[in-house]
Amino acid sequence: xxxxxxxxxxxxxxAASIRAELAQRIASLAAAGRPQPGLATVxxxxxxxxxxxxxxxxxxxxxxxxxxxxxxxxxxxxxAAVLAEVQRLNQDPRVHGILVQLPLPKNAGYDENEVLAxxxxxxxxxxxxxxxxxxxxxxxxxxxxxxxxxxxxLIDHSGMKLKGCNAVVVGRSNxxxxxxxxxxxxxxxxxxxxxxxxxxxxxxxxxxxVVVAAxxxxxxxxxxxxxxxxxxxxxxxxxxxxGKLVGDVEFEAAQPRAGWITPVPGGVGPMTIAMxxxxxxxxxx
Ligand code: NDP
Numbered sequence: 001x002x003x004x005x006x007x008x009x010x011x012x013x014x015a016a017s018i019r020a021e022l023a024q025r026i027a028s029l030a031a032a033g034r035p036q037p038g039l040a041t042v043x044x045x046x047x048x049x050x051x052x053x054x055x056x057x058x059x060x061x062x063x064x065x066x067x068x069x070x071x072x073x074x075x076x077x078x079x080a081a082v083l084a085e086v087q088r089l090n091q092d093p094r095v096h097g098i099l100v101q102l103p104l105p106k107n108a109g110y111d112e113n114e115v116l117a118x119x120x121x122x123x124x125x126x127x128x129x130x131x132x133x134x135x136x137x138x139x140x141x142x143x144x145x146x147x148x149x150x151x152x153x154l155i156d157h158s159g160m161k162l163k164g165c166n167a168v169v170v171g172r173s174n175x176x177x178x179x180x181x182x183x184x185x186x187x188x189x190x191x192x193x194x195x196x197x198x199x200x201x202x203x204x205x206x207x208x209x210v211v212v213a214a215x216x217x218x219x220x221x222x223x224x225x226x227x228x229x230x231x232x233x234x235x236x237x238x239x240x241x242x243g244k245l246v247g248d249v250e251f252e253a254a255q256p257r258a259g260w261i262t263p264v265p266g267g268v269g270p271m272t273i274a275m276x277x278x279x280x281x282x283x284x285x
Pocket of ligand 1: 170171172173175176177195196214215216217220235236268272
């Protein structure tokens with residue numbers, strides 16, 4: 001497929017339509033006398049990016065009619081204080097989803113894995129609890145991590161038939177790359193999972209009918225590597241030298257070769273938030 005603006009996979013628009021659908025479902029619950037779904041957000045420290053992410057998530061709650069219970073702790077609150085908040089939210093019947101914004105402050109002695117494991121798996125909004133990650137591996141129903149779930153929705157929105165496709169994921173984090181590889185595998189893709197020790201990234205990407213970049217290195221994936229017609233999903237959020245927000249894919253060069261491609265911003269980011277709301281609502285059902 002050749003370059004046109006119409007090969008943009010617009011995550012902002014898709015997320016808006018999902019939020020509208022969620023708002024309707026929440027209104028129907030209210031009409032039926034069912035409880036209002038509630039998301040708890042826990043923010044530790046003063047990392048500016050984390051504050052922006054949490055603010056956007058809270059705004060999205062308001063927009064769809066979901067309750068938000070927000071907890072803010074200082075960077076030096078300590079592991080015990082964070083665990084105590086999580087336990088309190090686990091017990092709160094108004095809360096159906098709990099999100100602890102990561103990363104927790106560095107060099108402050110936090111154990112993120114212990115915090116994630118302390119969340120009631122039935123209230124896990126992010127799908128990071130080890131039981132839910134295990135369920136994903138075994139193909140059992142459970143909350144699915146929001147970013148990979150949003151990526152799958154974007155791929156489906158492109159119309160790409162996944163069965164039998166070569167899918168190449170770059171990045172193997174527990175929150176994006178690894179769960180995404182499992183989701184693609186469950187949809188019968190042949191999955192290649194690349195990382196910093198991959199010897200020939202260009203060759204691996206060149207085989208991808210679907211390419212997902214989740215690295216955090218500005219424009220690492222060159223446009224010339226993209227197989228013509230591939231669906232390209234850019235998860236990365238980086239600032240280039242001019243201070244502009246860019247993804248992990250060299251967008252201008254990749255767009256003419258791609259069948260479909262997500263922009264940064266306006267691609268995966270809004271979908272992540274929509275999936276967070278959806279996970280919380282599904283925990284209530
Ligand atoms: P991590 O830092 O946890 O993981 C990065 C991965 O990229 C690692 O697996 C690493 O390999 C791999 N990597 C690093 N350098 C290279 C390289 N040169 N070639 C190939 N692979 C490489 O990041 P996250 O998964 O948390 O996030 C990735 C990006 O996505 C970030 O930019 C983040 O901001 C963004 N993000 C966006 C979200 C959204 O909603 N839009 C949500 C979550 C993340 P190794 O394992 O070998 O170290």
